[in-house]
Amino acid sequence: MMRLYTCAGSRGLRCSWTICELGVEGEIELVLLPFPPRAFDKSYFQINGLGTVPALVDGDITMTESSAICHYLTSRFPAPAQGPIALSPDEADYGRFLDWLHHADATLTFPQTVALRFCQFEKDRGLEAAGEAYGDWFGKRLAKADARLQQHEWLAGDRFTVADIAVGYALYLSRMTRLDHHLTPTLRDYLARLTARPGFQRALAWEKATGEAQGVANRLG
CATH class of the missing domain: 3.40.30.10 (Glutaredoxin)
Structure with missing residues (x-):
């Protein structure tokens, strides 16, 4: 097991x-x-x-x-x-699926974890300003997902996949890192759909x- x-x-x-x-x-x-x-x-x-x-x-x-x-x-x-919650290599959106899957951590989660550490766990070391800069960086990196989701319900393949889970968690994390004020209305609606799933x-x-x-x-x- x-x-x-x-x-x-x-x-x-x-x-x-x-x-x-x-x-x-x-x-x-x-x-x-x-x-x-x-x-x-x-x-x-x-x-x-x-x-x-x-x-x-x-x-x-x-x-x-x-x-x-x-x-x-x-x-x-x-x-x-x-239905499948991943795309297979023979599907037209397979490359997009992989891109979003890796975008979740490489672009969206990383700056949040640094901001969390500097602003909340290590602020006694005088690192809050650096943490806030990483928070702003996270906010700017949301533009790609916002643009995609203004035109599509899901990120790839016109269906819910683990790419949505990966990116969705990065948006969900923003509540805990106190960076959710960066989420656009489109991203807030998307996150609401995801967190409402059984x-x-x-x-x-x-x-x-x-x-x-x-x-x-x-x-x-």
Whole structure:
């Protein structure tokens, strides 16, 4: 059985959300860790030497990039009843799908995590101004998604995919990083559609229930 290590509300939410959209919660063991695990659960370094979450263990394979894990899961389990949540190489929008999948972290999540660290966790070091600059950088990098979603309901293939999960989480994270004031009306509407999905709501409940059962209440933010 696969095992997913994560912290509630972290980037690992992309993975638990994907699992719930696929309807395979019973096929994967969810392990909740205190945030940040590198400080509060040193044993986790034996799973992921970086101490970051998430980590998916599937036999001899350990994956630590959340968007890659989402894509991997779609290849390991059957598509849900409503249809595939990934695009295949023979589909016209496959390149766009991959671009958005990687845009989520490379462009949208990274500046937020730096802003969070500098503005909230390390402000006693005088780094708030740098954190605010990263926050503004995040705001400017939303232009591409805003333009796409003004013309399309979803990012690629005219259907909901894990690219929407990946980018959607980056927008959801902005609430916890206190950068959601940068979201345009189009992006707010998109995020509302995503967070209203039963799969997203089940993922939140799954993480919460698992954390309580495992005695872990910490979350990001």
